[in-house]
Amino acid sequence: MAALEKIQAKTFWPIHIEHWQASGLSQVAYCRQHDLCPQKLGYWKRKSTVKPTTSPTGFTRIRVDGDRSSAPVPGLSLQFNDGIRLEGITQDTMPCIQPLLELLR
Structure with a gap:
């Protein structure tokens, strides 16, 4: 993944995670509605909750x-x-x- 894509992903996914949580939908339903990959949403959700070592x-x-x-x-x-x-x-x-x-x- 190019540096620019990583930067864009770091701003793109947290917004969708916040909107998904507020939607009350399952991850799969939210991703279908917004044409997103459920595995990527799950990955970024886990990544955002990892505690630094x-x-x-x-x-x-x-x-x-x-x-x-x-x-x-x-x-x-x-x-x-x-x-x-x-x-x-x-x-x-x-x-x-x-x-x-x-x-x-």
């Missing part, structure tokens, strides 16, 4: 100061390479973030 890198500790303005702040969002997105991270939700990151590892 090495410790993740690239994270840094952050400190959130108190709100310095009166305007509402939408919060921080994190999106991981596998498509998982954490949104609305604020000072109030920071205590939940570390346990959530541990669970996602």
Whole structure:
């Protein structure tokens, strides 16, 4: 598989996995409806749930100061390479973030 095809697959399949899960259909029925290969959907589903064997890198500790303005702040969002997105991270939700990151590892 060429590099460009791998990049496209890494964005294509997570979207279909998310849509399949929301559809309530079986994998085979969803794939028939969208003209997809059920084995490939299964492969990418398994690939997206595999836990890394090495410790993740690239994270840094952050400190959130108190709100310095009166305007509402939408919060921080994190999106991981596998498509998982954490949104609305604020000072109030920071205590939940570390346990959530541990669970996602």
